Amino acid sequence: MKVILLPIQINDQSAEPLYHQIEVQLRALIVSGQLTEGTLLPSIRELAQTVKCSVITVKRVYNDLEAEGLLRTRQGTGTYVAKVGELERDRHRLSAVIEALDQAVIAGKRVQCTENELETMFKEVMNKYYE
Amino acid sequence: MVETNAIQFTGVVQNRSKFRLGPLNMSIPKGFITAIVGPNGCGKSSSFSLMLDLAKPDEGLIELLGQRLEQGPSVDLKKRIGYLPEESLSHENNMKAAAKAEFYQFWYESWDVNRYRELLHLLEVDDNQLLGKMSKGMRRKFEFALTLAHGPELLLLDEPSSGLDPLAWKTMINILHRYMDQGDRTILLTSHIIEEVKRLADFIVFMDRGMVLGMYEKDELFSSWFTLFVTGPDLSEKLAATMPGQCGVDHAGGTTYRITTSKAAEAEQWCAREGLQLVSRQALELDEIMSALLLQNSLSTRLNEKRGI
Numbered sequence: 001m002k003v004i005l006l007p008i009q010i011n012d013q014s015a016e017p018l019y020h021q022i023e024v025q026l027r028a029l030i031v032s033g034q035l036t037e038g039t040l041l042p043s044i045r046e047l048a049q050t051v052k053c054s055v056i057t058v059k060r061v062y063n064d065l066e067a068e069g070l071l072r073t074r075q076g077t078g079t080y081v082a083k084v085g086e087l088e089r090d091r092h093r094l095s096a097v098i099e100a101l102d103q104a105v106i107a108g109k110r111v112q113c114t115e116n117e118l119e120t121m122f123k124e125v126m127n128k129y130y131e
Numbered sequence: 132m133v134e135t136n137a138i139q140f141t142g143v144v145q146n147r148s149k150f151r152l153g154p155l156n157m158s159i160p161k162g163f164i165t166a167i168v169g170p171n172g173c174g175k176s177s178s179f180s181l182m183l184d185l186a187k188p189d190e191g192l193i194e195l196l197g198q199r200l201e202q203g204p205s206v207d208l209k210k211r212i213g214y215l216p217e218e219s220l221s222h223e224n225n226m227k228a229a230a231k232a233e234f235y236q237f238w239y240e241s242w243d244v245n246r247y248r249e250l251l252h253l254l255e256v257d258d259n260q261l262l263g264k265m266s267k268g269m270r271r272k273f274e275f276a277l278t279l280a281h282g283p284e285l286l287l288l289d290e291p292s293s294g295l296d297p298l299a300w301k302t303m304i305n306i307l308h309r310y311m312d313q314g315d316r317t318i319l320l321t322s323h324i325i326e327e328v329k330r331l332a333d334f335i336v337f338m339d340r341g342m343v344l345g346m347y348e349k350d351e352l353f354s355s356w357f358t359l360f361v362t363g364p365d366l367s368e369k370l371a372a373t374m375p376g377q378c379g380v381d382h383a384g385g386t387t388y389r390i391t392t393s394k395a396a397e398a399e400q401w402c403a404r405e406g407l408q409l410v411s412r413q414a415l416e417l418d419e420i421m422s423a424l425l426l427q428n429s430l431s432t433r434l435n436e437k438r439g440i
């Protein structure tokens with residue numbers, strides 16, 4: 001089976017722990033259906049090499065996502081994308097969005113935005129994309 | 132018991148007229164890549180000599196792949212190890228590369244001639260040459276191929292990439308990653324090249340003046356060391372110095388300070404508690420972390436000397 005390349009990018013200047021950055025992106029790829037059931041993921045060492053982190057971090061990501069039921073590991077053959085139910089898909093669908101909003105608010109607080117300012121900005125961005 | 136350490140140093144001391152190594156205590160985990168970094172003369176290569184039983188420790192115990200070195204390693208143990216020394220051996224200058232390969236083949240039953248050929252091909256090395264006639268990089272690539280061709284469980288690489296051009300370097304990194312993909316294998320390497328450590332290592336060991344300063348998981352290390360620009364109306368140099376993990380404070384103008392910390396997460400919580408604004412954050416590079424650790428080490432050594440410890 002062909003191993004795919006994962007479009008995962010990390011930001012090593014971010015306060016977000018590395019494993020979390022990778023986890024959020026990989027979860028989004030699975031839940032959005034971009035990675036379909038049965039897809040063979042890169043080995044832990046391969047993924048660590050592409051995103052330039054240690055195997056310990058990747059191992060943690062794979063373990064977490066396996067515990068969530070998004071991945072399954074078959075001894076000796078590798079890690080695969082598991083079947084994602086409708087319910088789970090819905091539950092996870094919004095997690096990346098909430099994550100991004102979180103980051104936006106943190107960035108705002110860092111430069112001392114007021115709640116009103118943030119709301120105004122949020123509406124402006126909404127208008128830009130939902131016209 | 133499951134043996135999880137490929138290498139174990141327990142209270143190892145080696146006294147020489149001008150250098151004392153140790154006491155060294157370190158455990159190199161099996162299945163991972165560990166990089167030793169440190170300034171010249173920190174004891175990296177001496178530790179390798181001890182592991183290979185080329186020199187004996189005055190005190191302490193060394194275990195390799197679950198076997199004690201006390202009585203000298205058996206030939207069988209050495210067959211499970213691949214060692215790439217820092218310097219090539221000048222007495223081999225008049226030897227043809229292929230002849231050295233034959234010598235290796237004689238000693239290692241697990242020698243895989245196809246693997247050897249494949250490595251030479253990947254690294255673009257012709258072994259029909261005198262070792263002394265090869266360029267430094269070419270000879271390095273050849274020695275590297277030799278180290279791997281018998282499929283060792285443990286690789287000891289002393290400055291593996293010295294003399295390699297960027298393309299050969301990349302090939303070497305890829306070969307090492309593929310080597311690790313086969314499971315229960317371990318690499319211990321020394322390196323001065325930051326990018327190499329970043330790309331390869333899972334764990335980083337810092338050494339200085341014959342001592343281990345600490346061993347860290349790579350991602351944890353890089354996510355804990357940050358330089359923070361912090362500002363606040365009441366922020367003073369004195370307050371800035373109380374930040375958790377503080378390793379240096381610089382005045383950045385006004386009431387803004389640049390503070391280096393080894394505990395970024397705690398430091399940010401501290402800023403929030405103290406009502407301070409975080410203006411920006413920047414991750415430290417490996418060399419910056421190393422100099423901060425060395426500085427701490429030399430300060431505490433001097434302090435202990437003063438106290439007569």
